[in-house]
Amino acid sequence: xxxxxxxxxxxxxxxxxxxxxxxxxxxxxxxxxxxxxxxxxxxxxxxxxxxxxxxxxxxxxxxxxxxxxxxxxxxxxxxxxxxxxxxxxxxxxxxxxxxxxxxxxxxxxxxxxxxxxxxxxxxxxxxxxxxxxxxxxxxxxxxxxxxxxxxxxxxxxxxxxxxxxxxxxxxxxxxxxxxxxxxxxxxxxxxxxxxxxxxxxxxxxxxxxxxxxxxxxxxxxxxxxxxxxxxxxxxxxxxxxxxxxxxxxxxxxxxxxxxxxxxxxxxxxxxxxxxxxxxxxxxxxxxxxxxxxxxxxxxxxxxxxxxxxxxxxxxxxxxxxxxxxxxxxxxxxxxxxxxxxxxxxxxxxxxxxxxxxxxxxxxxxxxxxxxxxxxxxxxxxxxxxxxxxxxxxxxxxxxxxxxxxxxxxxxxxxxxxxxxxxxxxxxxxxxxxxxxxxxxxxxxxxxxxxxxxxxxxxxxxxxxxxxxx
Amino acid sequence: xxxxxxxxxxxxxxxxxxxxxxxxxxxxxxxxxxxxxxxxxxxxxxxxxxxxxxxxxxxxxxxx
Numbered sequence: 261x262x263x264x265x266x267x268x269x270x271x272x273x274x275x276x277x278x279x280x281x282x283x284x285x286x287x288x289x290x291x292x293x294x295x296x297x298x299x300x301x302x303x304x305x306x307x308x309x310x311x312x313x314x315x316x317x318x319x320x321x322x323x324x325x326x327x328x329x330x331x332x333x334x335x336x337x338x339x340x341x342x343x344x345x346x347x348x349x350x351x352x353x354x355x356x357x358x359x360x361x362x363x364x365x366x367x368x369x370x371x372x373x374x375x376x377x378x379x380x381x382x383x384x385x386x387x388x389x390x391x392x393x394x395x396x397x398x399x400x401x402x403x404x405x406x407x408x409x410x411x412x413x414x415x416x417x418x419x420x421x422x423x424x425x426x427x428x429x430x431x432x433x434x435x436x437x438x439x440x441x442x443x444x445x446x447x448x449x450x451x452x453x454x455x456x457x458x459x460x461x462x463x464x465x466x467x468x469x470x471x472x473x474x475x476x477x478x479x480x481x482x483x484x485x486x487x488x489x490x491x492x493x494x495x496x497x498x499x500x501x502x503x504x505x506x507x508x509x510x511x512x513x514x515x516x517x518x519x520x521x522x523x524x525x526x527x528x529x530x531x532x533x534x535x536x537x538x539x540x541x542x543x544x545x546x547x548x549x550x551x552x553x554x555x556x557x558x559x560x561x562x563x564x565x566x567x568x569x570x571x572x573x574x575x576x577x578x579x580x581x582x583x584x585x586x587x588x589x590x591x592x593x594x595x596x597x598x599x600x601x602x603x604x605x606x607x608x609x610x611x612x613x614x615x616x617x618x619x620x621x622x623x624x625x626x627x628x629x630x631x632x633x634x635x636x637x638x639x640x641x642x643x644x645x646x647x648x649x650x651x652x653x654x655x656x657x658x659x660x661x662x663x664x665x666x667x668x669x670x671x672x673x674x675x676x677x678x679x680x681x682x683x684x685x686x687x688x689x690x691x692x693x694x695x696x697x698x699x700x701x702x703x704x705x706x707x708x709x710x711x712x713x714x715x716x717x718x719x720x721x722x723x724x725x726x727x728x729x
Numbered sequence: 730x731x732x733x734x735x736x737x738x739x740x741x742x743x744x745x746x747x748x749x750x751x752x753x754x755x756x757x758x759x760x761x762x763x764x765x766x767x768x769x770x771x772x773x774x775x776x777x778x779x780x781x782x783x784x785x786x787x788x789x790x791x792x793x
Binding site: 572628 | 757765772781782
């Protein structure tokens with residue numbers, strides 16, 4: 261096996277490149293898995309992406325995949341692909357902690373639906389990944405495990421809460437992984453770690469067996485090095501599941517159908533006020549957005565300015581819903597074992613203890629108005645474009661406790677409305693750290709979203725660089 | 730961010746919540762509550778009439 265040959269321009273294989281090589285019997289799933297397990301031992305002590313490495317399980321999965329490869333019974337494009345799961349995804353017989361002392365010794369008896377689906381697609385499970393505590397706190401230094409660090413510079417933050425997945429993908433420890441996104445927890449780490457991450461439409465993927473944060477805002481989704489890899493993973497994760505009352509029964513389309521088709525004739529709405537006035541972004545982030553708009557225009561898309569309510573309105577609505585729904589789930593533990601939480605989680609979520617039912621209902625009423633507004637703004641537009649994060653990754657020990665309260669974030673508006681949104685790398689800024697753009701589509705139009713994101717990714721050379729680890 | 734709720738009123742909210750907190754923890758929550766107050770004002774704009782279309786509904790056949 262030749263890992264480098266499978267990798268192409270980047271230093272490590274992608275899901276697509278590895279899959280093609282496995283299909284051609286040029287790449288052994290066992291050797292690929294062994295290589296990554298060795299690399300995890302070397303690199304992970306620096307970035308803390310893994311809470312648990314499941315070496316025996318990984319090698320067993322790899323041997324089974326290799327047997328299918330040799331017998332010509334490969335299941336599909338994910339067969340033999342090493343991945344790992346955010347540690348809020350239940351894994352039968354394997355510790356699932358939510359990165360919290362509250363669940364330090366929790367061992368589920370059933371896989372989350374997504375875990376089971378990815379296993380059925382032939383993936384190899386390398387382990388469980390760091391998260392902000394219960395997908396909300398962090399970066400915390402007072403938990404049983406340290407926070408994940410950014411592979412581009414381990415002194416810097418990954419964003420969260422799918423911090424371990426972002427770090428592990430960027431560092432080349434896994435080819436893809438799972439995340440969850442209640443206010444930006446897939447797109448934030450994807451942005452700061454320079455990878456691709458999609459929050460699909462609300463209800464596209466079952467959340468059964470994933471520890472919840474806030475029921476009406478929670479989304480699960482894949483994170484990987486490329487847009488194409490995210491499409492391949494989403495294909496396995498999506499679909500109806502009777503165990504999640506919010507999941508859609510709509511048919512699952514071919515998410516790769518628009519890859520390579522370009523953007524000619526599409527209308528792209530630039531939400532300029534989000535990133536220019538509501539929360540002004542760094543120079544490199546702004547350049548990435550403007551260059552992307554120019555690129556899409558040069559490829560035949562029409563670019564329009566779009567005006568929505570101030571991002572603060574979406575932020576206030578989403579945040580109040582999030583902390584109140586989360587607090588309802590944690591109320592008993594907050595009352596009886598407050599000190600077992602990390603400081604960041606308990607202080608942020610605990611503010612919901614002082615709110616009323618009327619406060620929650622007013623936020624829900626506001627949400628309906630914002631959903632109607634966004635639907636109208638997108639009626640004659642295919643895609644929205646704005647920032648995903650305001651700037652390059654800050655130092656990990658310089659993230660203020662109340663940072664999320666002081667300025668609205670770019671990702672929450674699309675949790676409030678449930679629209680699919682993807683974060684992709686748009687260059688490198690201060691400190692040679694990644695910057696990103698965010699693209700958004702109408703509900704259940706992930707295929708179009710992947711097509712536009714893939715067109716951008718293929719027309720730029722940001723995927724040719726990896727962290728020097 | 731200034732908190733409008735007085736400390737005495739906030740202490741009543743802490744008692745209602747049933748939390749057991751140290752003095753420092755209560756002060757931390759009270760100090761940050763101004764951010765929440767600003768959000769609560771935001772979501773109440775524009776003022777909605779009682780007849781505004783209901784946002785929270787349920788489907789009697791939808792519970793599984």
